[in-house]
Amino acid sequence: MPLIQISHLKKSFKGTEVIKGINFRLDKGKCIALLGPNGAGKTTTLRMLSGLMEPTDGTIIFTDAKKGEDIRELIGYLPQFPVFYEWMSGLEFLSYAGRLAGLGRGEAKARSLELLKLVGILEAKNRRIAKYSGGMKQRLGIAQALIHRPQLIMLDEPVSALDPIGRREVLDLLEGLKKETTILFSTHILNDAEEICDEILFLHNGKIVESGSMVELRERHQQPKIDLFFTGKSLEYADIFSNHKLTHSISVEGNKVSVFVTNIVLARQAFLRLISEQNMPLEKFEVSSMTLEDVFMKVVGK
Amino acid sequence: MNQWLTLFQKELIEMWRNFKWIWVPITFILLGVSEPLSSYYMPQIIDSLGGLPEGTVIEIPPPTASEVLIQGLSQYTTIGVLIIVLSTMAILAGERKSGVAAMILVKNVSYFSFVTAKWAGGLLLLWLSLLIGSIATWYYTGILFDWIPIDVFFQSYFLYGLWLTVVLTLTVFFSASLLTPGIAGFNSLAVVFIFTIVTGALSNWLEWSPSQLTNYANEMLLSRGTPDDALPASLLTLACIIILLWLSVLIFRKKELAS
Numbered sequence: 001m002p003l004i005q006i007s008h009l010k011k012s013f014k015g016t017e018v019i020k021g022i023n024f025r026l027d028k029g030k031c032i033a034l035l036g037p038n039g040a041g042k043t044t045t046l047r048m049l050s051g052l053m054e055p056t057d058g059t060i061i062f063t064d065a066k067k068g069e070d071i072r073e074l075i076g077y078l079p080q081f082p083v084f085y086e087w088m089s090g091l092e093f094l095s096y097a098g099r100l101a102g103l104g105r106g107e108a109k110a111r112s113l114e115l116l117k118l119v120g121i122l123e124a125k126n127r128r129i130a131k132y133s134g135g136m137k138q139r140l141g142i143a144q145a146l147i148h149r150p151q152l153i154m155l156d157e158p159v160s161a162l163d164p165i166g167r168r169e170v171l172d173l174l175e176g177l178k179k180e181t182t183i184l185f186s187t188h189i190l191n192d193a194e195e196i197c198d199e200i201l202f203l204h205n206g207k208i209v210e211s212g213s214m215v216e217l218r219e220r221h222q223q224p225k226i227d228l229f230f231t232g233k234s235l236e237y238a239d240i241f242s243n244h245k246l247t248h249s250i251s252v253e254g255n256k257v258s259v260f261v262t263n264i265v266l267a268r269q270a271f272l273r274l275i276s277e278q279n280m281p282l283e284k285f286e287v288s289s290m291t292l293e294d295v296f297m298k299v300v301g302k
Numbered sequence: 303m304n305q306w307l308t309l310f311q312k313e314l315i316e317m318w319r320n321f322k323w324i325w326v327p328i329t330f331i332l333l334g335v336s337e338p339l340s341s342y343y344m345p346q347i348i349d350s351l352g353g354l355p356e357g358t359v360i361e362i363p364p365p366t367a368s369e370v371l372i373q374g375l376s377q378y379t380t381i382g383v384l385i386i387v388l389s390t391m392a393i394l395a396g397e398r399k400s401g402v403a404a405m406i407l408v409k410n411v412s413y414f415s416f417v418t419a420k421w422a423g424g425l426l427l428l429w430l431s432l433l434i435g436s437i438a439t440w441y442y443t444g445i446l447f448d449w450i451p452i453d454v455f456f457q458s459y460f461l462y463g464l465w466l467t468v469v470l471t472l473t474v475f476f477s478a479s480l481l482t483p484g485i486a487g488f489n490s491l492a493v494v495f496i497f498t499i500v501t502g503a504l505s506n507w508l509e510w511s512p513s514q515l516t517n518y519a520n521e522m523l524l525s526r527g528t529p530d531d532a533l534p535a536s537l538l539t540l541a542c543i544i545i546l547l548w549l550s551v552l553i554f555r556k557k558e559l560a561s
Contacts, residue, residue, distance in 0.1 A: 050408050051408065052404055052407075052408055052558065053558055054558065070410050072408060072409055072410040072411075073410045075408075077408045079401065079404060079405065081401065082401075082405060083400050083401040083402040083404075083405060084402060084405065085312075085316070085402060087316060087319045087320065096308065096312060097406075097409065099304075099305075099308040100305055100308055100309070100406065100409055100410075100411050101409055101410060102304070102305070102410070144405070148409065148410070
């Protein structure tokens with residue numbers, strides 16, 4: 001069931017069209033990644049969905065919103081660089097946000113403590129935010145986005161600025177949140193999207209160039225591939241494989257030959273036999289599938 | 303209403319944490335009180351600086367209590383204005399620039415409440431600081447010179463407060479419409495300055511101008527009566543304040559929070 005429906009969304013800045021009419025829908029309970037290279041329009045899209053920016057054209061419809069209801073009640077938003085009142089403590093800021101969202105004093109405090117625990121900064125609850133590290137601020141940012149139990153949370157590059165440990169922790173946190181709410185987050189890190197998302201939206205130059213679930217994407221772009229690593233120059237062996245009847249296409253990088261094949265089972269047998277017959281100096285034989293990165297390069301490269 | 307109070311309360315706490323509740327009243331006390339003190343101790347001050355050459359006879363007529371109080375209060379229209387503008391100019395522009403306004407307003411927070419709660423916080427600080435400062439000035443004028451009737455004093459306090467509220471609201475207005483606190487502050491000072499000059503030059507025609515209020519307050523202290531134009535000028539000022547505040551909300555809402 002769709003939670004939100006976006007049609008013909010456009011945004012221009014001083015005559016330059018940054019978002020060129022995009023359409024998509026977000027389904028309830030899913031975790032969706034908005035992927036794209038820097039400057040693709042990810043932040044602009046999220047800002048329009050959150051109401052911080054007016055679209056130049058197009059509509060954003062929340063299926064659940066009652067007539068005249070402020071959509072801000074339904075969403076939680078974490079900007080790329082969250083900023084807080086630095087003179088407040090983490091607990092104070094969350095309680096403040098909760099009170100603004102309409103919770104009572106006691107309720108706001110209880111919910112804040114619950115969220116501080118969830119995001120793992122409970123021990124720093126009374127510390128001034130000015131003293132928080134980048135990772136702690138990011139987590140506080142996620143907590144404040146959740147305070148009013150929104151139906152959709154939007155996170156703009158939630159892990160890009162974090163070190164590997166912080167990144168791991170935030171990803172695990174998002175994984176846990178999937179059960180409670182719909183998540184839309186933007187990133188340019190493909191592994192993150194691949195790891196926790198159900199669906200992907202590829203944004204490139206202000207257009208959605210590819211979208212779908214991970215499974216759909218794999219199927220659509222799937223091409224079984226065998227990577228062969230040789231000692232020394234691999235070019236001389238590349239010819240042998242490129243003329244093979246099971247080969248679809250081939251690419252050579254240094255000592256690595258990547259062969260895209262039509263049938264992985266037959267190709268594996270045939271290639272291994274060929275290698276031993278010809279006594280090729282093989283170092284590594286790898287059957288791999290297309291990664292999101294390959295898909296990304298394919299859709300963005302064209 | 304609950305939301306408004308939460309926003310208002312946050313302003314009060316913030317002003318406490320960054321010591322505005324301490325330094326603004328103290329500055330107002332020092333500004334005002336320095337006048338009766340320096341007038342009273344002028345002969346001693348001159349003596350301690352080496353005195354006048356022997357034989358000079360300069361008659362300095364001792365100022366009246368009203369004159370001293372007027373001198374004291376007039377500090378608030380110069381340095382006081384500067385303090386109000388400097389302490390208010392970042393009130394909206396600063397939060398928008400840092401991005402924290404977007405963090406708050408992406409939630410279901412009314413723009414009207416957001417702006418007016420901030421304004422009300424500044425208003426409370428202003429009227430309380432002015433009250434403490436001018437009562438101290440009134441008190442020192444009383445013990446060193448002569449007592450001015452408290453009702454006359456309060457009426458002029460009210461007129462001074464009203465004029466400074468215009469300054470405050472104007473600063474809030476510029477802070478809502480501009481992105482840089484410094485430029486908002488500069489614009490506020492420039493407008494107040496030009497406005498005062500123009501009103502001064504054309505005072506015969508601009509009797510109801512808000513910046514006349516302090517002149518009426520001074521007249522009141524000298525003559526112990528209420529000038530005829532004080533009431534219409536006050537009402538017009540009140541109208542200006544409401545319009546400026548309303549425009550502030552309107553412009554702040556219109557401006558995109560993220561750019």
